[in-house]
Amino acid sequence: NAKEQGVEIRRYIPAMQMKAKERLKLENDLRRALERDEFYLVYQPQVLLETEEIVGMEALLRWNHPKRGLVSPVDFIPIAEESGLIVPIGEWVLKTACQQNKTWQNAGYQPICVSINLSMRQFLQPNLAGKIDAILKDIGLDPSYVDLEITESMTLDKETAFDQLNRLKRLGVCISIDDFGTGYSSLHYLKNMPIDRLKIDRSFVSDVMEDSNNAAIVSTITSMAHHLKLKVTAEGVENKEQLHFLRQQHCHEAQGYLFSKPVKAAEFELSFLKPLLE
Ligand code: C2E
Ligand code: CA
Ligand code: CA
Ligand code: CA
Secondary structure, eight states: OHHHHHHHHHHHHHHHHHHHHHHHHHHHHHHHHTTTTOEEEEEEEEEETTTOOEEEEEEEEEEEETTTEEEOHHHHHHHHHHHSTHHHHHHHHHHHHHHHHHHHHHTTBOOOEEEEEOOHHHHTOTTHHHHHHHHHHHHTOOGGGEEEEEEGGGGSSHHHHHHHHHHHHHHTOEEEEEEETSSOOOHHHHHHSOOOEEEEOHHHHHTTTTOHHHHHHHHHHHHHHHHTTOEEEEOOOOSHHHHHHHHHTTOOEEOSTTTOOOEEHHHHHHHHOOBOOO
């Protein structure tokens, strides 16, 4: 029996080692990805439900790995986060997304807001607001066209989060809580944090038509947002029935495959940007 267990263990360890090795390899590749220009951003439209106008876009990071091809952010963001690489990568995202937005404004399109995901490590940097301020000034982008997405878990240390959010708000940017409902933020936090918007997590929206509990959750978050004078965006809207439900709840904005998957800048410009009317 002990021998059998030994076999079990021997079979198990190499698999573990391979995983660690694999991870290390990916981390090393990630370390070089910035200088090798392997990242790019895709943009997903955010639609105002009342008018169906595109009022914003979320910038989402893509890594074109030379051997593996496209690696999902779900697979590499955690590695970037743990290794600290997310800080320079996140700065690249901020600069690239803001520059893209400014380029489109300069080209004469109706201005829209760009939403940028912040990671925990980035959010915990004391000089984050200073860095963002410098980026915005350098590019010449009006801060009101930038929305920073944080998650509930980043607000767990209440004092730190409160100070950081105030510094960011003073710049004039918007702040959204991403994946809302999946973490735990107490209502007390919500009432006091200087935030502008809740993004209802995709998991609640996706089967809102089949699961009456999810419908109740979406409806409750939306009405709470209204009472707290926060904007509310539904994520992961994939069909007309969901859209209809969200309209009934007076949800402000929606994002999801029903409107578009995230697309490259050139395609976003072609499909979604409107020239300014004189
Ligand atoms: P997220 O911020 O919640 O982004 C939404 C994710 O849902 C995106 O996945 C998007 O492509 C996907 N999505 C949008 N609409 C639909 C829909 O209708 N149905 C379905 N099934 N999915 C939809 P993506 O691009 O793979 O990104 C995954 C996560 O990786 C993001 O989740 C975010 O947490 C992280 N991420 C992406 N880009 C960045 C970045 O620049 N910085 C940081 N820190 N995290 C990022
Ligand atoms: Ca997001
Ligand atoms: Ca989200
Ligand atoms: Ca997410």
